[in-house]
Each structure stands twice: as C-alpha cells, then as structure tokens.
Amino acid sequence: MNRSRTLVASALAVSAVLLTACTPDPGSEPSADGGGDTSGATEEVTIPEQEVDQELHDALPAEIRESGSMVSVNSGSFPPYTIVGSDDQVTGATADLATALGQLLDVEIRHDTVDGLASVLSGMDAGRYDISLGPVGDFTERQQQATFVDWVQEFVVFAVPTGNPAGIEDLDSTCGNRIAVQSAGSAEEVIKEQSTVCEENGQEPIDVQSYRDQPQSVLAVQSGRADAFFSSQAPLTHFVEESGGELELAGTGQPNGFDNLYQGALVPRDSELADVLLAAFEELYANGTYEAIMTKWGLEANMLEEPGINLGS
Structure with missing residues (x-):
C-alpha cells in the first residue's frame, strides 16, 4: 500500500x-x-x-x-x-x-x-x-x-536577541516587556496571567503579542517588535541554532509557570x-x-x- x-x-x-x-x-x-x-x-x-x-x-x-x-x-x-x-x-x-x-x-x-x-x-x-x-x-x-x-x-523558556538586552531571565522579569507567544497555546495563557500579576504588584503589564505560528513569533523578536518569544525549549533551540547567532535562550532551568x-x-x-x-x-x-x-x-x-x-x- x-x-x-x-x-x-x-x-x-x-x-x-x-x-x-x-x-x-x-x-x-x-x-x-x-x-x-x-x-x-x-x-x-x-x-x-x-x-x-x-x-x-x-x-x-x-x-x-x-x-x-x-x-x-x-x-x-x-x-x-x-x-x-x-x-x-x-x-x-x-x-x-x-x-x-x-x-x-x-x-x-x-x-x-x-x-x-x-x-x-x-x-x-x-x-x-x-x-x-x-x-x-x-x-x-x-x-x-x-x-x-x-x-x-x-520545558518552556525564552528566545531573546543575543545579549538579552531586556534582561529576561524568568517569568518575573517579563513585566513591562514585549513577549511573543503562539496564539491559543499554553504559553499564551501563562504569560497573560503573569501580566495580571505584574499589574497587581504595581509593575508595568506585559505587552503580549500572539502570533499564528512559531516562525512568525521568532520573526517578531528578530525584527525588534518583541523582546522575547516564550515557548517550548525544543523548537526554540532549533530556531536559535538556525538564527546565525542572532538569538539565544533565556530562562532555562526555571519553572516559568509550568510544573x-x-x-x-x-x-x-x-x-x-x-x-x-x-x-x-x-x-x-x-x-x-x-x-x-x-x-x-x-x-x-x-x-x-x-x-x-x-x-x-
């Protein structure tokens, strides 16, 4: 067959x-x-x-x-x-x-x-x-x-521009930053909840940017529209390796809102x-x-x- x-x-x-x-x-x-x-x-x-x-x-x-x-x-x-x-x-x-x-x-x-x-x-x-x-x-x-x-x-981590200019190291450090996520995914839910926590703590909310797929989310970071892309570590590792040194991982080894x-x-x-x-x-x-x-x-x-x-x- x-x-x-x-x-x-x-x-x-x-x-x-x-x-x-x-x-x-x-x-x-x-x-x-x-x-x-x-x-x-x-x-x-x-x-x-x-x-x-x-x-x-x-x-x-x-x-x-x-x-x-x-x-x-x-x-x-x-x-x-x-x-x-x-x-x-x-x-x-x-x-x-x-x-x-x-x-x-x-x-x-x-x-x-x-x-x-x-x-x-x-x-x-x-x-x-x-x-x-x-x-x-x-x-x-x-x-x-x-x-x-x-x-x-x-595991869920961040892809950031090399050098991590926004200093994103974990979920708590996302307040006031522009975070790309894939639409309707679990990371979108977690980052929106974190934005509410930021406001409750007197900090700036997160600018949550939801994109249709992974490549569009990565492009948002590479083009400077977003400070980080929050997603699964395996695909983010792939995109970092393919970025020619433009991206790196951040927030590894952290729970980042997930058990x-x-x-x-x-x-x-x-x-x-x-x-x-x-x-x-x-x-x-x-x-x-x-x-x-x-x-x-x-x-x-x-x-x-x-x-x-x-x-x-």
Whole structure:
C-alpha cells in the first residue's frame, strides 16, 4: 500500500525565509528509510521499517479500517517536531512517527495544516480529523475536549536577541516587556496571567503579542517588535541554532509557570483510537523506533520513559 512518505521542501528553508529573508531550497527526495527530508535533523539515523501488527490494525475504528487511512492535523510549523513546507508537505519528528505508525497499523496517515490549536480541537470535534500527533501540551482543561497520548516531556523558556538586552531571565522579569507567544497555546495563557500579576504588584503589564505560528513569533523578536518569544525549549533551540547567532535562550532551568509539562498526540475524547495509539507507541518504544526518531531530531532530552494517556495535571 502507499505509505505516508512525505516529500518536502525543507521546512527549515521555510523558517529561513521568515527569519533571514533568504530564498528556500527547492526540496529534496525522502531518504531510503522512509523518514523524509532530513535537513534539520542532528544525526543520520536509520528509522526501522515496521511490520504490520494485525491485532492493532483490527482494533482501529471501523471507518479507519474501511478507508485505509486517517488524517492527522497540525497547527503549523513546530520544529523539529512538525515542519510544514511551502507546499504543505510535512517533515520532522512527528512526520517520522506518522510514517512508523502508518506502517505498524497498516494505514496511510495523511497530514493537514490549520491555523492554531483552536482549529485543531474544533475540527477534531466536528469529525474532520482523526488525530493530531502533536505534540500538544497536555493540561486537564484540554482533557475535557480530547484524549492525550503523551510521548514528550517539554520545558518552556525564552528566545531573546543575543545579549538579552531586556534582561529576561524568568517569568518575573517579563513585566513591562514585549513577549511573543503562539496564539491559543499554553504559553499564551501563562504569560497573560503573569501580566495580571505584574499589574497587581504595581509593575508595568506585559505587552503580549500572539502570533499564528512559531516562525512568525521568532520573526517578531528578530525584527525588534518583541523582546522575547516564550515557548517550548525544543523548537526554540532549533530556531536559535538556525538564527546565525542572532538569538539565544533565556530562562532555562526555571519553572516559568509550568510544573511537569507533558505533550502528546490528541484523539477525540472517548475515542477507541486512544488505546490503539497508546499500544502502537508502546511497540515503537519497545523496538527502538521512538528512540531512533527522537535521536535523529536532537530530542533525546525530551523523551518520556514510557508513553501514557492524559498524564498532564
């Protein structure tokens, strides 16, 4: 059957367009291991080909078995997990996981991109999408809208201009500054709450700037419109490395308004797909595929010891 092997114009090239106004590369063919374009990956790692698990395939919802496919929705580039090319093709760690899951479950996993997490949740609720492989932050309030199958542990920090001219070292030091966040994300909620705290303490509120996706948020910092971008450490590390020395991380090693932060895939609440997906992830953990994919994309520090359902609290 046709696998979900994505051909992509490198999304790193797309990021480069937004960050440095360079012309993107024309794209490349996927690697022989089926993992897609590896530009941006930190290591050349062979992703194992999966054998079909017939028991898991048979446990899929009937409509997915009958169609032989399911749609995974994302809310735009979130490198190195999700990297959306100019032609809407998707690469990154999540795309590699989709390829492996598709092989294991014997279905084609197609990707669709929408604007923002709210559109992901509403589209899933309306039945337009079967799954979002994410990773999306797992919080109890979101568990009222969808079921999480968590596969990432994340940390939230700041990307700032090199030299950190605004002196942002933690959440408390954001008062009176211009902070970019991705719209409808958990970081937006935390930074808005912090702005209220700033005012209650007699300090200047935060100028919260909400953007549609990660590249636009980074561009706001690089162009001087924002003093920092507040988001997950893994993608911010990627953008810092791609910035040519223009950006650095700040606020690392701080809670920054978050306790243990789990991120994962989403399925509709009470969907039988949740248990199937968890079992599939457990198999990818056991056979080394999960570790290989995370290593390929430099995400070793974000690996969970084991996947789980609704780990966020």
